[in-house]
Amino acid sequence: MTPEPAPLTSTQALLARIRADWQQAEPGLDPSPMLTYLLIDRLHATLERQVNLTYASSGLNPATWDLLVTLRRSAPPQGLTPTELAQLTAISGASITNRVSRLLERGLVERQVSEHDRRSSRVRLSAKGRALADELLPRHLENELSIFGVLEASERKVLEALAGKLLGSLEAHTSQDERG
Structure with missing residues (x-):
């Protein structure tokens, strides 16, 4: 038994409309790259909104949550x-x-500022920060x-790959x- 197709979402409808519009405006043009990009862009934005729900009520944003975890x-x-933090996070x-x-x-x-070099410091979680991370994780x-x-x-593995x-x-x- 084959599963029912998922209902058409607003993004799916938009992509279908864009494809049809390009077929009419420029029949020889393949808009597939634009549509794939738009799909991934909308997926990213929706994922970010959904994930932010976890920590937004704690006054954190994606960057501060990233640092905390x-x-x-x-x-x-x-x-x-x-x-080291910059290398381990998605933050510049x-x-x-x-x-x-x-x-x-x-x-x-x-x-904590280094005793040997005042320009160097280390950052660590406070007890309060650890408790918040452990609560939200x-x-x-x-x-x-x-x-x-x-x-x-299996689909997640394909998506990841x-x-x-x-x-x-x-x-x-x-x-x-960047190397030129």
Whole structure:
């Protein structure tokens, strides 16, 4: 027995409309790359909104949540340097200082300046920050499990493989462009 097709969503309707419009306006044009990009772009925006539900009520945004869970997951007891945080998160180095300052103001992290080099510091979770991360993490994982629950395990593996392949290609291309 084959499953019923999923109902047409607003994005699916939009993609069908765009395809039909291009067929009419420029019959020889294949709009597939544009449509794939639009689909992934809308998926990203919707995923981000859904995932933000986990921590937004705690006054965190994606960047501060990323810092909090990175410190919870990866930091040794003495903490991580801002450079290490930038390497382990999706946050650019320039934004790390701002994000750490926000978490410092809320008492969620502590910053310790190096005795040997006043320009160097380490950031670690405070007890309050660890408690918040530990409180939100199960909800975050449950939310993500719910998001991807529509997919079979084998479909998730295919999605991960395809997304990884595309991202790897784009990152390699970007690295080549940056090197000149």
